[in-house]
Amino acid sequence: DAGVIQSPRHEVTEMGQEVTLRCKPISGHDYLFWYRQTMMRGLELLIYFNNNVPIDDSGMPEDRFSAKMPNASFSTLKIQPSEPRDSAVYFCASRRAGLSYNEQFFGPGTRLTVL
Amino acid sequence: GQQVMQIPQYQHVQEGEDFTTYCNSSTTLSNIQWYKQRPGGHPVFLIQLVKSGEVKKQKRLTFQFGEAKKNSSLHITATQTTDVGTYFCAGKNAGNMLTFGGGTRLMVKP
Numbered sequence: 001d002a003g004v005i006q007s008p009r010h011e012v013t014e015m016g017q018e019v020t021l022r023c024k025p026i027s028g029h030d031y032l033f034w035y036r037q038t039m040m041r042g043l044e045l046l047i048y049f050n051n052n053v054p055i056d057d058s059g060m061p062e063d064r065f066s067a068k069m070p071n072a073s074f075s076t077l078k079i080q081p082s083e084p085r086d087s088a089v090y091f092c093a094s095r096r097a098g099l100s101y102n103e104q105f106f107g108p109g110t111r112l113t114v115l
Numbered sequence: 116g117q118q119v120m121q122i123p124q125y126q127h128v129q130e131g132e133d134f135t136t137y138c139n140s141s142t143t144l145s146n147i148q149w150y151k152q153r154p155g156g157h158p159v160f161l162i163q164l165v166k167s168g169e170v171k172k173q174k175r176l177t178f179q180f181g182e183a184k185k186n187s188s189l190h191i192t193a194t195q196t197t198d199v200g201t202y203f204c205a206g207k208n209a210g211n212m213l214t215f216g217g218g219t220r221l222m223v224k225p
Contacts, residue, residue: 031211043158043203043215056212091157102146102207106157 004107006092012113018080021110023092024073030097033104034067034077038088049075050097082114117142119206121216129224134191136219138204146207147180147187152218153200161189161202194223 005024013019025032033048047057052069060067064083069075079086089111093104118141128134138147146165150158162171164180164187171178177190187204201220205213 042217045212045214048212050211056210093158102148102163103160104148104158104213106159109157 004092004094004105006090006107006110008110009108010111010113012115013082014115015083016081017114018078019082019086019112019114021077021079021090021092021112023075023077023107025075025092025094026105027073028096029094029105031095032069032075033093033095034075035091035093035106036088037091037109043091046077079112082112084114087112087114117206117208117214119204119214119216121204121219123219124217125220125222127222127224128194130196131193134194134198134221136189136202136204136221138187138189138206138216140185140206140214142206142208143184144206145184145209147184148205148207148213149178149187149189150203150205150215151200152203156200158203191221194221196223196225199223 007022031050034046035043036046037043046059047067048055049069065079067077089109091106091109093106095104120139122137146163148163149161151161152158162178167184168182169180175192179188201218203218204216207213
């Protein structure tokens with residue numbers, strides 16, 4: 001299995017531009033999570049999906065952030081318009097459903113720099 | 116909401132010394148997980164503890180879950196340079212979300 005796939009790996013953009021981050025979870029996983037990691041705030045959960053349905057988006061910073069999961073193998077996190085304070089590493093993670101499958105598998109992350 | 120605190124934030128050790136990181140939750144947890152993130156990498160799952168007072172070992176790593184299921188620790192015996200990275204605990208409540216601690220960054224001097 002290729003693991004969780006994220007693209008792009010690095011993104012440099014200017015303030016005000018739209019940014020779209022992409023994630024392909026591990027096949028067969030029912031849950032998908034988007035995290036943001038910064039030195040100041042650590043690893044924060046932004047939103048998670050179960051069977052493609054958003055379950056909890058209370059971690060999404062503000063209306064500039066949106067996430068979708070149109071099918072079981074693809075999710076996007078969009079920032080529009082982007083701001084310098086959005087600079088961070090964004091991780092996508094997935095896991096299977098069931099009490100015995102709590103391990104989250106993280107993707108390699110997208111390092112976003114907003115100038 | 117649930118908060119998970121982790122100490123220390125940083126730890127420098129000489130190779131061969133022991134290392135311990137501590138994790139405390141503001142609420143009782145259903146389970147706790149530990150992850151390791153190498154510099155420039157992504158978090159990788161190490162272990163999950165479920166039972167009150169549980170102790171698990173992985174070679175030189177010993178994980179403990181407190182009796183009240185609100186605290187946990189990770190102890191590394193005789194650290195090696197390959198142990199370098201940030202160790203995160205992550206607490207799970209009755210829902211499906213993990214709340215990550217701030218992590219302990221371990222640096223090992225050869």
